[in-house]
Every structure is written in structure tokens, then in C-alpha cells.
Amino acid sequence: MMDTIIRKINIENIDQNIIEEAASILRLGGIVVFPTETVYGLGADAFSKEAAEKIYRAKGRPSDNPLIVHVADQRGLEKVAKNISSQAKVLMKKFWPGPLTLIFEKKEELPLETTGGLTTVAVREPDHTIARVLIKEAGGCVAAPSANISGKPSPTSGKHVVEDMDGKVDMILDGGKAELGLESTILDMTTSPPTLLRPGFITKEMIEEVIGKIQSEEENSNASPRAPGMKYRHYAPKAEMYLVSGEEENVIEKINLLFTENQRKELKTGIISIKEHEKKYPLGSVLIIGRKGSPKEVAGNLYEVLRLFDSEGVDVIYCEVFSESDLGHAIMNRLKKAASYNIIKA
Numbered sequence: 261m262m263d264t265i266i267r268k269i270n271i272e273n274i275d276q277n278i279i280e281e282a283a284s285i286l287r288l289g290g291i292v293v294f295p296t297e298t299v300y301g302l303g304a305d306a307f308s309k310e311a312a313e314k315i316y317r318a319k320g321r322p323s324d325n326p327l328i329v330h331v332a333d334q335r336g337l338e339k340v341a342k343n344i345s346s347q348a349k350v351l352m353k354k355f356w357p358g359p360l361t362l363i364f365e366k367k368e369e370l371p372l373e374t375t376g377g378l379t380t381v382a383v384r385e386p387d388h389t390i391a392r393v394l395i396k397e398a399g400g401c402v403a404a405p406s407a408n409i410s411g412k413p414s415p416t417s418g419k420h421v422v423e424d425m426d427g428k429v430d431m432i433l434d435g436g437k438a439e440l441g442l443e444s445t446i447l448d449m450t451t452s453p454p455t456l457l458r459p460g461f462i463t464k465e466m467i468e469e470v471i472g473k474i475q476s477e478e479e480n481s482n483a484s485p486r487a488p489g490m491k492y493r494h495y496a497p498k499a500e501m502y503l504v505s506g507e508e509e510n511v512i513e514k515i516n517l518l519f520t521e522n523q524r525k526e527l528k529t530g531i532i533s534i535k536e537h538e539k540k541y542p543l544g545s546v547l548i549i550g551r552k553g554s555p556k557e558v559a560g561n562l563y564e565v566l567r568l569f570d571s572e573g574v575d576v577i578y579c580e581v582f583s584e585s586d587l588g589h590a591i592m593n594r595l596k597k598a599a600s601y602n603i604i605k606a
């Protein structure tokens with residue numbers, strides 16, 4: 261255990277002293293949790309292999325799982341990546357700063373500890389003022405995975421971060437709720453056409469509108485996933501989780517039935533429902549994930565809901581499925597992983 265400095269920081273009125281304190285920790289090889297528009301990141305100087313190792317230790321994450329390098333401008337990008345294609349330039353112009361991570365060939369100088377041994381590097385420019393000023397003050401290239409303990413849902417609030425990282429990191433910057441709530445889209449620019457490795461707010465459709473057809477990891481017959489992080493159990497609550505799919509009324513009936521069966525077995529059961537169905541689950545411990553018509557709201561609450569059920573100590577969670585179009589692709593990607601692909605047909 262170490263002493264963790266915890267500081268609240270207001271995005272509307274950023275205290276430059278706090279940024280300076282955090283940046284100097286990073287420059288000296290320490291690790292600092294900071295907010296981004298997607299989820300909280302656990303940052304280290306991208307050029308320090310010792311600091312990268314500290315990240316793996318704090319997360320309990322296997323060190324072959326590469327980190328995303330966060331930059332604040334073009335100069336930062338050029339320090340870590342090479343052979344940047346014109347397609348990539350168009351995407352960056354359109355979507356940076358923002359929730360899109362691009363994979364390039366890495367520069368020699370970037371340590372292999374940062375990229376989990378790969379000769380490629382994932383880079384993103386976050387759209388969050390606190391993250392941006394911190395990255396600039398810290399030297400321009402901050403390697404950061406999501407700031408959760410490996411395998412747990414990503415943190416979307418200061419409270420989540422303190423739960424997971426107090427005593428394990430040098431400093432936590434609590435900047436309130438992460439606005440989007442799901443990790444960035446990851447697009448591998450080293451393949452032709454580029455490959456979508458993780459869906460997110462920047463959807464496949466949005467990318468294709470700019471650069472034409474891309475491929476998806478799922479469509480590749482290639483058995484070993486190219487985003488190495490994808491091979492681990494992910495985003496998972498402690499409870500056993502099931503997605504229930506089918507006609508709306510059947511899904512509701514099925515979940516209520518399963519709830520009653522579990523009650524007989526004395527299993528504590530949680531239900532994840534959309535706002536519109538709140539009253540249709542009279543029995544269980546029900547958490548509302550958002551309105552059906554607002555995928556943005558659902559994405560923003562997803563990890564919060566999983567963590568709330570963890571703290572309630574439920575044994576089993578049932579969740580309705582969502583349409584997989586547009587942002588629904590990212591929502592269902594995370595829910596399926598959280599549920600270890602357990603899907604019940606109603």
C-alpha cells in the first residue's frame with residue numbers, strides 16, 4: 261500500500277497547482293489517475309518502462325496487454341507513431357480530439373513495455389480539458405489504460421476510481437462523472453482496410469462515411485484477437501450475469517419467472533431494465549440503465565449499474581438486450597463481455 265493523494269478538480273475552473281503537482285509526479289515516473297471523456301485513465305509517462313510496469317502492477321493486468329498513449333496534439337503523436345497514412349490523417353481531422361483510438365507502427369524510442377511487446381502503438385487525443393492540460397504539462401505522451409482493477413468494469417466516476425485504486429497509485433484526480441461512460445473506439449490503421457478492434461461512440465458507420473469500407477475483428481476468421489485486451493474476461497461484475505433476448509413482453513415475463521425461481525434458491529437477484537419497463541418488474545432489485553430511445557444515456561450508465569450491483573452483493577443479474585445498430589454495437593459488445601456471452605432466449 262502507498263499513500264495516494266486524492267484531489268477534486270473542477271473542469272470549469274481548473275486549479276493549475278493541482279495539475280502541476282500531478283504532472284510532476286508523472287515526469288518523475290509516478291502513476292496518476294485522471295478523467296477523460298470516455299472513462300478514467302491510469303496514466304504514466306509513455307517513455308518510462310518502470311512507470312508502465314507500475315501500471316500493470318496497480319491494475320493486476322498481464323503485461324502483454326498494451327496501453328493506449330494519450331497525446332494533446334500532433335507533436336505528441338509524432339513522438340510515438342510513424343508511417344501515418346493519409347486515411348488516418350483524415351480520421352484525426354474529423355474525430356480528434358475525441359473517443360477514437362488509432363493504431364500505428366511505433367517509433368523505436370517508445371519502450372516495448374508501453375506497447376505490451378508489440379511493434380505497433382495505440383494513440384488517442386482525449387476531448388477533456390483536464391486530461392489535455394495534464395498531458396501537455398507532463399511532456400506530451402501519457403500511456404493510460406482504463407483505471408479499473410483488471411477485469412472489472414471501467415471507472416466512470418471519482419468514487420469508482422477510489423474504490424479500485426486508493427493505496428495503489430500516487431495520485432487520483434477526481435473530475436466528476438466521465439461524460440460518455442464507454443471506452444474509445446479502437447481502429448487498427450496498420451491493416452488494409454483498417455480493422456475495427458473495439459466498437460465505441462465513433463461508430464463503424466461514422467468511420468466508413470469518411471474513409472470507406474473497414475473490416476471488423478468479429479468478421480475476421482483470425483482466431484487470436486488483435487487487441488490483446490480482448491482475450492481477457494472483461495467489464496465483469498462479481499455476479500453471474502445473463503442477457504435475455506426476444507420479444508419485449510416475453511423478455512419481461514422470462515426475467516420475472518427467473519427471478520421467482522432464484523428467490524426459491526435464495527439467490528439475490530438484480531435486474532437491469534430500461535426506464536420504460538421499470539414498473540414491469542415488481543419484485544427484484546431493479547436498476548434503470550436509461551431510456552430505450554437514448555443509447556447515449558444507456559452507455560453513460562452501464563458501468564455505474566454493474567458496479568452498484570457489485571456493492572449490493574447480488575448473485576445473479578439479468579439484463580434486457582439492446583439493438584446492435586450504431587452506438588448499440590458498443591453497448592452490446594460491453595454487455596456481452598460482462599455476461600461472458602451468456603444469452604437466454606425468451
Ligand code: TXA
Pocket residue numbers: 296298299300301302325326327328359361363375378380381382384386404405406407442443444445446457486487488489490
Ligand atoms: O477510452 C479509452 O480508450 C480509455 C481511456 C482511459 O482513454 N482507455 C482504455 O484503455 O480503454 P484500456 O487499456 O483499458 O484498453 C485499451 C485496449 C486494450 O484492449 C488493448 O489490448 C488495446 O487497446 N490495444 C492497445 N494497444 C494496442 C495495439 N498496439 N494493438 C492492438 N490493440 C491494442
Ligand code: MG
Pocket residue numbers: 405406414
Ligand atoms: Mg480497460
